[in-house]
Amino acid sequence: MDTKPVVLIVAGAWHVPETYRKLTRALESAGFEVHTPLLPTMNGSRPPDGDMLSDAECVRERAEKLADHGHKIIAVMHSYGGLPGTQGLHGLGVDARAAKGLRGGVCRLVYMAAHGLSEGLSIFDKISEFGEGAAYESAYDFTEDGICSCRDWKASLLTNSEGVMEQNSATDEEVQDYMSTLVPCNSKAFWQPVTRCAWRDIPVTFIYTRKDIAPPFHFQVSNVYFMRGAGYDVETYELNSGHLPHLTHTSQVVLIINNVANQVASGIKNFGTEIKHVEV
Structure with a gap:
């Protein structure tokens, strides 16, 4: 069995496994086995039949299968993927499984430009908290049955907080290949709250994306602030990127994940509050 943990990518809204092709290849070149399940909210069904809870179950099933084969898992959650990851991976940590006499499990949650929410909150609850609801809804089209697509994928996903297409x-x-893979999704998932939180029993690494606008930097900081306020240790990195660091800063993301794998191998779980920066 490989000594490195496997990487489980939990996709953002509108994203499918092929969207993470560049990151997947880079991680595989670094010696990682990578899994990216297709989430039901992006399965193309009309009327839509997937939502945040079915996405969470999809993630959980894949993680349990990997864990049952003895794998330790680094879950890398991007954007919306933070919700089904937070919901679905609860109770699947290495320690929790070991207490039941089970092998493997999730050894680290990596939130990358992601929503790491607490129980009772949905994405739109968080957006409304910061008064950003109108701005978000103006960027997307919604059909009567709840399907959501972006009016300009490239502008919405690559434009950073400085108004620059990064x-x-x-x-x-x-970039063209990335944008060509994006698909509509079921917007119902954006209004569904998290009911259980994996970050309460699995160590967390949070990758801040400083120039992000979805979620903005202050959204991200508020998530970490809440986790720490609840008594949990959170490792933080900061990338000077927008919403797609895995596309625009791929080497740095791989370096962070490799650092996490080394920490897991060394048994490191205490991180302090310093924000780390990586250079390649």
């Missing part, structure tokens, strides 16, 4: 290390071809 590609950084991503080539035009990589």
Whole structure:
């Protein structure tokens, strides 16, 4: 069995496994086995039949299957993926499974430009808390049956907080390939609250994306502030990126995940409050 944990990518809204092709290849080149399940909210069904809870169950099933084979798992949750990851991975930590005499389990939750919410909150609850609801809804189209798509994928996902379309290390071809994979999703998932939180029993690494607008930097900080206020240790990194660090700052993301794998191997679970920066 490989000594490195496997990586389970929990996709953001509108994203499918192929969307994370660049990150997947980079992680595989670094020696990781990578799994990215297709979430039901992005399955294309009309009327839509997937929601946040079915996404969470999908993530949980994949994680349990990997854990039952003895794998330790680093769950990398992007954007909306923070919700089904938080919901679905609860109780699947390495320690919780070991207490039941089971092998494997989730050894780290990595929130990457992600929503790490607490019980009772949905994405739109958080957006409304900061008075951003109108701005978000103006960027998307909603059908009568709840299907949501973006009016301009590239502008919405690559424009950073400085109003600049950021590609950084991503080539035009990589950006075009990325945008071509995006699909509509069921917006019902955005209004469904988390009812259980995996971050209460699994160590957390949070990757702040400083120039992000979805969620903005202060949204991200508020999530970590709540986790720490509830008594949980959170490791934090900061990337000077927008919402797609896995596309525009791929090497840095891989370095962070590799650092996490090394911490897991060394048994490190206490992180302090310092925000770490990575250079490649």
